[in-house]
Amino acid sequence: GENVEQHPSTLSVQEGDSAVIKCTYSDSASNYFPWYKQELGKGPQLIIDIRSNVGEKKDQRIAVTLNKTAKHFSLHITETQPEDSAVYFCAASEAAGNKLTFGGGTRVLVKP
């Protein structure tokens, strides 16, 4: 089955700096890669996703890049703000069906 590795497990950045989280996946058949943000005591919420026919996608301060050849994808947050502090999860979905395999999560702390 699919295996998703996520790094780093914790990330501390100064407000205004950029944050980068990287994930690798094992199944070349995976074609859907969402990123979720989880705030304390809440369920994960989708913030951005990318499909295997696209190399990069951007939504305001958030961008995701995908390298299918190397089987890795990354989340980039620019101009970080204190409200960006949360746990972020990457995931990959099998080509058939919609079973997400999640990475282990990255706890991001934005220091004011």
Added chain:
Amino acid sequence: NAGVTQTPKFRVLKTGQSMTLLCAQDMNHEYMYWYRQDPGMGLRLIHYSVGEGTTAKGEVPDGYNVSRLKKQNFLLGLESAAPSQTSVYFCASSYSGRGVRETQYFGPGTRLLVL
């Protein structure tokens, strides 16, 4: 719309007791999922359903059973709880498993402690 709701929010069980977690969604989604979240391990899929009356096993199904008698509800049962089932359980739903309608929406979670 309430989205995805979960009942209860928190529960303490003794080893060997049984319980049922309820998930409800009001978005008319076809697919529903149960995940468990443990520290440092992300979310792992327990069981899922691709429509009313269907269920299938995920990555970690042992010790759990599910039922999808109504499209809007997905029940997760623990017949004989074990301490290893102490976790936070999340339910999610999506329109389908393909294309742009596959985004999964998560509930707020149920925190379960098995003593």
